[in-house]
Amino acid sequence: MANAIVESLREKARKVKLLLLDVDGVLTDGRIIYDSLGRDTRFFDVHDGMGVHLLGKTGIKTVLITAKGSKAINPRAHDMQVSEVIEDISPKSAVLGGLMEKYKVTAEEICFMGDDLVDLCLMRRVGFPVAVFNASPEIKQAAFYITIKAGGRGAVREVVELILKSQNKWQEAVAYYDV
Numbered sequence: 001m002a003n004a005i006v007e008s009l010r011e012k013a014r015k016v017k018l019l020l021l022d023v024d025g026v027l028t029d030g031r032i033i034y035d036s037l038g039r040d041t042r043f044f045d046v047h048d049g050m051g052v053h054l055l056g057k058t059g060i061k062t063v064l065i066t067a068k069g070s071k072a073i074n075p076r077a078h079d080m081q082v083s084e085v086i087e088d089i090s091p092k093s094a095v096l097g098g099l100m101e102k103y104k105v106t107a108e109e110i111c112f113m114g115d116d117l118v119d120l121c122l123m124r125r126v127g128f129p130v131a132v133f134n135a136s137p138e139i140k141q142a143a144f145y146i147t148i149k150a151g152g153r154g155a156v157r158e159v160v161e162l163i164l165k166s167q168n169k170w171q172e173a174v175a176y177y178d179v
Contacts, residue, residue: 020099
């Protein structure tokens with residue numbers, strides 16, 4: 001039984017050609033700090049960023065989709081070399097058709113990682129829906145996979161490694177840094 005579940009997980013991961021990520025609660029730990037001038041600060045995990053960067057090195061694109069924009073998101077996206085950032089969008093599913101057309105992928109070839117109710121609409125429409133460990137119960141129910149790590153604490157890297165290893169691209173990714 002366990003082997004069938006693992007193989008089913010790998011099969012979903014093998015199909016992934018596009019990774020869609022929520023920002024707050026997935027790429028960050030969900031905390032938003034406002035300073036006395038009203039500027040917000042978010043905490044990103046460096047390992048998640050490296051994972052997204054590695055994914056890009058192997059030809060798999062990443063798009064950030066967030067219901068709430070922030071000046072902190074674009075510099076981080078640039079560091080990770082994501083393909084696109086979509087901010088201030090609700091419902092998030094409104095952009096799915098355009099993304100499939102733009103990146104020439106089917107819904108089955110998309111992995112989306114979410115953590116809260118605003119992500120439910122995308123979770124139900126992609127081939128590989130993933131919930132971070134600390135996601136809301138509704139997101140966990142809609143997920144095919146629930147990460148071991150929490151959002152903003154390595155969950156994205158965990159999924160990136162799963163995808164790359166399932167597609168036999170992990171060594172290719174590692175080779176960029178083993179010179």
